[in-house]
Structure formats: structure tokens, C-alpha cells
Amino acid sequence: MATRPPCFDEMLNEDGTPRAAYAAYHKWFSEQDSTHLKQKARDAEEFFRRTGITFAVYGDDEAEERLIPFDIIPRIVTARQWTKLSRGIEQRVRAINAFLQDIYHRQEIVRAGRLPVDLLVKNDAFVAQMIGFTPPGGVYTHIVGIDLVRTGPDEFLVLEDNARTPSGVSYMLENRETMMNMFPELFSTIRVRNVSDYPKNLRASLSRVAPPACTGDPVVAVLTPGIHNSAYFEHAFLADQMGAELVEGHDIRIVNGRVAMRTTRGYQPIDVLYRRLDDDYLDPLIFKPESVLGIPGIFDLYRAGKITIANAPGTGIADDKAIYSYMPDIVEFYTGEKPILKNVDTWRCSEPDSLAYVLDHLSELVVKEVHGSGGYGMLIGPAASKKELAAFTAKLKAKPANYIAQPTLALSTIPIFANSGLAPRHVDLRPFVLVSPDKIDITPGGLTRVALRKGSLVVNSSQGGGTKDSWVIEDD
Amino acid sequence: MLGKTASGIFWMFRYLERAENIARLIETGHRFTLTRNRGRQDEWRSILSALGMDAAYRANHDEYNAAQVVDYLLRDKTNPGNLRNLIDSARQNARTTRTAITRELWEAVNECWICVNDALKRQVREAELPATIDLIERQTSQVRGALENTMLRNDGYNFSRVGNFIERADSMARLLDVKYYVLLPSVSFVGSSLDNIQWETILRSTSAYSAYRWLYPGRASALGIADFLILDRRFPRSLAFCYGKLTDNLRHLAMSYGVQSDSLTEAERIYAGFASMTAASILEDGLHEFLVDFLAQNRRLAAMVEQEYRFNS
Numbered sequence: 001m002a003t004r005p006p007c008f009d010e011m012l013n014e015d016g017t018p019r020a021a022y023a024a025y026h027k028w029f030s031e032q033d034s035t036h037l038k039q040k041a042r043d044a045e046e047f048f049r050r051t052g053i054t055f056a057v058y059g060d061d062e063a064e065e066r067l068i069p070f071d072i073i074p075r076i077v078t079a080r081q082w083t084k085l086s087r088g089i090e091q092r093v094r095a096i097n098a099f100l101q102d103i104y105h106r107q108e109i110v111r112a113g114r115l116p117v118d119l120l121v122k123n124d125a126f127v128a129q130m131i132g133f134t135p136p137g138g139v140y141t142h143i144v145g146i147d148l149v150r151t152g153p154d155e156f157l158v159l160e161d162n163a164r165t166p167s168g169v170s171y172m173l174e175n176r177e178t179m180m181n182m183f184p185e186l187f188s189t190i191r192v193r194n195v196s197d198y199p200k201n202l203r204a205s206l207s208r209v210a211p212p213a214c215t216g217d218p219v220v221a222v223l224t225p226g227i228h229n230s231a232y233f234e235h236a237f238l239a240d241q242m243g244a245e246l247v248e249g250h251d252i253r254i255v256n257g258r259v260a261m262r263t264t265r266g267y268q269p270i271d272v273l274y275r276r277l278d279d280d281y282l283d284p285l286i287f288k289p290e291s292v293l294g295i296p297g298i299f300d301l302y303r304a305g306k307i308t309i310a311n312a313p314g315t316g317i318a319d320d321k322a323i324y325s326y327m328p329d330i331v332e333f334y335t336g337e338k339p340i341l342k343n344v345d346t347w348r349c350s351e352p353d354s355l356a357y358v359l360d361h362l363s364e365l366v367v368k369e370v371h372g373s374g375g376y377g378m379l380i381g382p383a384a385s386k387k388e389l390a391a392f393t394a395k396l397k398a399k400p401a402n403y404i405a406q407p408t409l410a411l412s413t414i415p416i417f418a419n420s421g422l423a424p425r426h427v428d429l430r431p432f433v434l435v436s437p438d439k440i441d442i443t444p445g446g447l448t449r450v451a452l453r454k455g456s457l458v459v460n461s462s463q464g465g466g467t468k469d470s471w472v473i474e475d476d
Numbered sequence: 477m478l479g480k481t482a483s484g485i486f487w488m489f490r491y492l493e494r495a496e497n498i499a500r501l502i503e504t505g506h507r508f509t510l511t512r513n514r515g516r517q518d519e520w521r522s523i524l525s526a527l528g529m530d531a532a533y534r535a536n537h538d539e540y541n542a543a544q545v546v547d548y549l550l551r552d553k554t555n556p557g558n559l560r561n562l563i564d565s566a567r568q569n570a571r572t573t574r575t576a577i578t579r580e581l582w583e584a585v586n587e588c589w590i591c592v593n594d595a596l597k598r599q600v601r602e603a604e605l606p607a608t609i610d611l612i613e614r615q616t617s618q619v620r621g622a623l624e625n626t627m628l629r630n631d632g633y634n635f636s637r638v639g640n641f642i643e644r645a646d647s648m649a650r651l652l653d654v655k656y657y658v659l660l661p662s663v664s665f666v667g668s669s670l671d672n673i674q675w676e677t678i679l680r681s682t683s684a685y686s687a688y689r690w691l692y693p694g695r696a697s698a699l700g701i702a703d704f705l706i707l708d709r710r711f712p713r714s715l716a717f718c719y720g721k722l723t724d725n726l727r728h729l730a731m732s733y734g735v736q737s738d739s740l741t742e743a744e745r746i747y748a749g750f751a752s753m754t755a756a757s758i759l760e761d762g763l764h765e766f767l768v769d770f771l772a773q774n775r776r777l778a779a780m781v782e783q784e785y786r787f788n789s
Contacts, residue, residue: 051579052571052586227572236574245478246575262479264631264785265733 008152008412009424010075021076021473024190029073034421040182041072041417047181053174054233055461069466070175071416072182075427075448079193082472085156085431086442088340089146091331093433093440096163096318098334100140104130104314114329119322124371127279127314129286133303135312137209137437142274142310143202144433145169145446149344150412157344157409158327159428163318164311165276168447168467169432170234173198173241175447175469191474193444199241201434201441206242206272208436212305213258214271220244221261223252223275225293230462235276244274249293259298259307272308273298279313321370321404322348344409350401358405359396362389365405366457367396380457382408411457414468416450426451428459429470444472477631481576483787485632486639488569488585489623492616493643495562498527498549499612504681506605509542519677520545526647526654526681529557546605551596559612563592566619576632584622588615631732635785637725642778645718646771651681652705653767675701682713702763703755715770719747726781739780746773 011022018026045067048054054065077085102108103126109115120126145166147159176195180187203220210218224235226248239246247261247270254260258269275282281291283299301307317323323330325346331339347354347365358365367379379392396403413424431446448468449459459465501523508519520540524530527549536554537544551560567589570582592612600608627633655678675696679685682705692700708714722743730737758766782788 049590050583050587052582227568232571236571240575244575245481246572247478248480251478251480262786262789264477264479264482265735266786 007410007424007426008150010150010412010414010427011073011422012415021078021081024473025074025076025186028186028189037072037417038419044070044072044178044182047178048174051174052233053170055230068171068461069452070178071450071452071466071468072179073415073417073422073468074179075414075429075468075470077429077445077470077472079472079475081154082193082444084154084340085148086444088156089431089433089442090440091335091337091340092146092158092161092327093141093144093435095327095331095334096144096161097138097140097435099330100163100312100315100318101134101138102334103317105132105134109330109333112333114333115323115326119320119326120317123317123320123322125279125314125316125320127317129299129303130312130314135209136211136305136308139209139310139435139437140312141315141318142205142209142312142435144435145430146341146433148341148429148431149409150427150429151410152412156341156429158341159344160321161319161324161327162430164278164316166430166432167231167234167276168430168449169198169443170237171467172432172443172445172447172470173237175467176445179469190471193472193474195443195445198432198434198443199238201443202238202274203242203244205434205436205441206274206308206310208438209308209310210271211308213269213307218271219269220272220274221247221270223247223249223273223277225277225281229276231276238274249295252295254295254297254301257301257304257306259295259301270307272310274310279316282309282313321368322350322401325404344406347405349396349403349405354405355396355400358403359393362393362396364408366408367392367403367405370402370404380408383455383457408457414448414450416452416466416468423454425454426457426459427468445470477576479786479788481573482631482635482785483782484569484573485576486635486781486787488566488573489636489639490643491562491566491569492619493640494557494647495559495566496613496616497644497647498559498562499609499616500683501526501681502546502549502605503609504677506542506546506609507680508677517541522654522677523681524548526651527557528650529555543599543602547599550600550608560592560596563589573632578622578626580626581619581622584615584619588619591615629728631729634725634729634732638722638729638781641718641721641725642774642781644713645715645722645774648682648705648713648715648718649767649771649774651678653764653771656763656767678705684711684713687711698759699755702759706758707750707753707755716747716750719743719750722777723747729785737784739777739784742773742777742780746770746777 011018011026013019048067048070053067055068099109103120110117110120141163143166145162145168147162148156149159150156172195206220207218220242221244222235222239224232224246226232236246245261251261252259253262253267255267259273260267260269277293280287282294283296284291284294285296286299298307299313302309324343325348327343328339347358349355349358358367363381363384365381369377379388381389411426411428414427415422416425427448427450429446429448432443434441448470449461449465450468451457451459452464452466505520505523517540520542521530524533524545532555533548537548548555549559551558567585570577570585574582592615595608595611623636655674676685678701679688684704688704691704704711705714707716709716709720711717723740726737726740726743730740
């Protein structure tokens, strides 16, 4: 690890003075008493515990609910940086929707020779039942999260697109609530852009894609797999904040040709279903027959214009890691513009030359499963033991098409508030994007995830990552 | 509102009411072990009976010693209806009904769960028992406070109240039934004075002790106590009071939904029945029979509400 190039710290210059974005915050921070701040950090944890903002960890029955560690030092981005970022995000999200429309219709991108057809038709995330169908308003990905990493003053790269059911937005909102509760004085001196309109915008955005069968004010519901799902808190939180019902499969039945939920007054049709359930479980008649979480027959009604499903089934193909490496081409193909946000360099192990390179340089690279998520099943070369490297070499040789590889990035750091004081840790950023037929709405900020262990590059909460409040501040 | 949500809120407040009831019974039982020399074992046994837990308790325990019974009621894993589980279930229900309850109510339930869990991690030593019971009672009161102060008076609120008063009526009737022999006419008619300990237990475990003494200074008669606990509409745990509230809340529900409600009609019928009764007529016709009959009606009403508002199907 000692060979890694020095990382860009977002708060401090090399000489220890604060960068422009952090000038006001740093001044405030240096005036604080550290015992007082330690108390605040404990208060913040207590605040999360009391409000029940918890997260369930898979395969951990002893502690079913956990808190995601929260760090009190915010991530700060200037308005100027944000303007550029949001233009890049908007461009990318437009391209993703155009791409989805295309691959489920004429597949011009394949005809133009810009994307191998195998990547679509042999891909589990490709949902053949979507072919020839256009969702209401032409929107495929109503809610998107774009994972960004930073490597320098102006270098933001897209690490991953989340086009299925991105999670974490409740933490964006609750982190801000917590910070305003803990440090109100900061918000009266520093002008931080507001994030709290997200639930309202989400509701409005979903209402604008009501299906043809909807006659009045659209009825929106959130579909959750249930209380044991790791993101259940978020499902309940968003439903509550939007003023929508939180339903499970067994609350729903098809009544008079509509998908309807059992209320105290009888069955009421749902117009827009924000589902937090994977495609595979959505309709046992079409996908996994053993699924008890979904709604048998919903897909037919969807195609018949009786209900809108958000995000549309089959959007997962757009965040597939094998497709990821084609994103620069995809952006250019559909927007006619150069991508504003760059991808991380990616080797597709399915290609023999790339595979050879990856095998030769395994100890320097990060290798990811094409269909993996949540930081599971990945190899971080520089941190891996000889044994782990050997095991991964065997996996790569056996199923090369299952993997992509990327250079180990010098991810930017932001200090966390540790016992010993400020300590730099690696971070990423997930801004949240809402897509409706007439506009794309990006909440200023997003979710900053931070690897709490020194030197670690894995920020996933399932792997011991924490979060920070993320600020976009007005330029003075 | 989803049927499932209505059910969740209804049961959340049944669980909380039941937990409070257990806490109060423990408090009473414990007081007796401190102030009376005789009847200790019997007292714990009748508390278990009033909660319908006596047979289950005996399956795993040989004797009725205070520490064991208290632990059984609070946290013993062999008792699925222990207080800790009730609070856990209430909180679980609050999680699943987040969309229908206020943030304040959710936070109060969550905090109650956190505190009670902390307090009941280990067996509660006798020295800590009063403080622990006190903590439980304060926490559940905060939940009620949050409900009253922040909830819209909508269907969710009414379902919470219906659950609350059905549970309260049930537990009052069961407690009375366990002690009914104390109030038997034969005992008082032959002129023997009421057993002080027994009536004190009943009054204390229903939080009625002080109120009753103010209303009936110096007199503890079977008639007076039966009248107070069953028919007095000023006393918030009496059966008549519970049914007054039940008719109110069921009427609000029926009106806001604009429906003809069978459960309302049934609750009104039961409530009207109290008006035509006197304590003397109840005792004459047989207190036990009255209570068995009442418990069955109360259960039936709960089932009607569940069905009418589509809790499960």
C-alpha cells in the first residue's frame, strides 16, 4: 500500500491549510473544543438510535438492526463544482434512459456496431418481456443513484450507476436533520443548499408518470419485501414522507383488472408502484415462480397501462458492470456529446488481451464481479494476500466474462472526527436523481459514504462503511 | 389506510396496554410481599391467573416465589407473553405502521423499547424492581402522551383507541374474575367483613386504590367495589368507561367511513346494558357468570372490528 500515490484530501491542502470549500467550516471547527465535539458525536449516535434509523446486516442474526456509523465532519462541494457535476449526471441519466428505450425497441446501438449483442441478450438483467413496450412518459429509471469518486481537484469519475433500486436517500435526509440538530449555528452562517424537498419531489415525479388507467389524483404506493429487508427503514421512511402507503405483496390483489391494495374500506387501485423489490421477485408468473414477495399478474397489467412500475423492470441492464465499460460510448451515441463525467478505466476480462493484462497485474487492480453489488465478491489487489490473489486468478481463468478490472484509484479523502482528532479517510458520493417525462431533478448533495478503517477503499455499509452529511454550498 | 396498518396500530396499543397491566400487577404483588406476612404465594398465583399465565408458569416452575414470578412476567424466555416481548411487538408494529403514526409517536415507542430492553437485559434484582417498574410505566405513559398530543384524530387514532379499550376491558374483567369470590354475596351477607388484603389488591392493581378511598372513605363493601370497577363511568378502567370510549371511537370510524357498522351497533348494545345494571343486580345474578359472558362479548367485538375493517383479509 505504501506504493500508492498520495491522495487528494478534499478539506486540506498539502500544507495543512483548508481548501476554499472548507474555509468557513474549518474556521468554525478550529474554534470548537474537542470534548464538546466528542459529546456531539455521541449525541448524534443517540439521535440515530432514538429515531430508529437502522440498517439490517445480512447473515448476522445476533444484531439484526445496526446503526450506520455517522461522522460529524461534512463533505463539502462548492456550487461551481456542483454545477459541473450535475450537468454530467444529467447527461448520463438521459443517455441511460435513451439506451433503455433503444435496447427494448430497435437496438440501434447494436446495429451501429457500438455494443456487442451478446451483452444484451445473454444478460440476466435483460428482461425480454419489456421488448416493444414503452413505460408511461417514456421513463425507465425514475430514481437513479450515480456513484462518484474523486481523484483530484476537478476529477470526478463515475464508479457505478445504480439504475435498479438505489438506496441510501433516507440517510442523505436524516444525516442533514441530524447535523441541523447538532450544529444549528453552522447552518445559519454557511449557506448550504437544502435537500429536504426530495420526498416531495419524488412524489411529484412519480405522479407525473401515472398510467393511462389513472383517472384522478395518482395513488402512489411503495412496495417493500418486508420488515426483514436491510433497507426496510428507508422504505417506511420514504412512504411516510411522501404520504404513500407502504405495501407488501400480501396486501395486494388484482381486482377488476387493476392492481389494488387492501385498505380498511376495501380494495383500492394503485396507479404508481415504487417498488423496492428486484425484478426477479416482482411477478412470480413471469420471473421466479417461488417468489411470495411479488404480485402475480402485475406484469400483464403493467403492459396494459393499468399501473406504472418504478423503476421499470429491466433497467438493471443499464447498471450492469459489463455494460458500464461501454458507458462513454453509450453517452456519445445517444446525446451526440462527449461525456462530461469520465468512467474509471475498465478492463473487460471477457476480452483475451485484457484478461492477460489483468492476470499479470492482479496485485495492482480492483476486480469486480459483473453482477455483484454491495462490495461483496470483489478483490482489492493491493490489499489482498498471496492466497487470495491465487484464488482469484483461478476464478478469473474459469469464468473470465464474469469479471471486470479497474486500477486501484487514489480515492480522495476527507477527515473523519476520530478519537485522536482529524483523520483522513476515503470517500465516495452518491447523488440522487429523479427522472420524470419533462425534467431531471438532482438533489444538491447526496450520500457520502466513508471507509472508516484507515487506508480502506471499501465504503459499503455492509462492509463497515459510514456516512457523512454532504453539502453543496453557495459560492460567495 | 391499509387493513394491515389498522391491525398494526390496533395491536400495538393492545400490547402496550397489556404491558402496563403486567407492570401494575407486579407492583402490587411486590408491595404485598413487603407489607403482608401471609398469602404471599397465593398472591403471585392469582396475579398469574389474572393474566391467564398460571398453567404455563407451572409447566416450568415448582413454586411461586417472588423473584421467579417477576422474572417470568418481565422477561423469562419460556413465557412468550412476557413484558419485554410485548414491548418488542409494540415497537415492531410501530415500525410497520410508520406511515400512519407521527414521528413523535414512533420515537416514543422506539425509546420505550430501547429503555425497557436495557433495563431487562439481566434479571432485575429486587433492589432495582421499583425503579424498573417506574421506568416502564413512565415510558409507556410517554407513548400515550405522544399519541394524544400529536396524532390526527383520524382512523389510525381511532383504531389505536379501540385496541386499547378492548384490551383494558379484557384485563379488568379477567382480574375481577380471578378475585370474584372475594366479592361473593355469601361472604359479605353473612356479615364477615371483606378481607382487607384482597380488596386492596384489586384496587391497587387497577390504580383505583386512592380514588376509591376518596369516593368511599372508610367503607370497603363488595357492592361499592363492584360498582366502582364495573359501572363507574368516572373511573378510567371500569368496564363501562371502556365501553363508553369504544362506542365513541367506533362511531368516529363509522362516521368518517360513512358506513353502517355492525361493531358499533354491538358496542352500543353492550354499553347500553351497563346502564340497566346495578352492582347489586350483577352480584345477585352471579358475578362470575356476568364476567364470563362479558369476556366472550368483548372478544366477539374485537373479531367484528377485525373483520369489518379488513385487518387480515
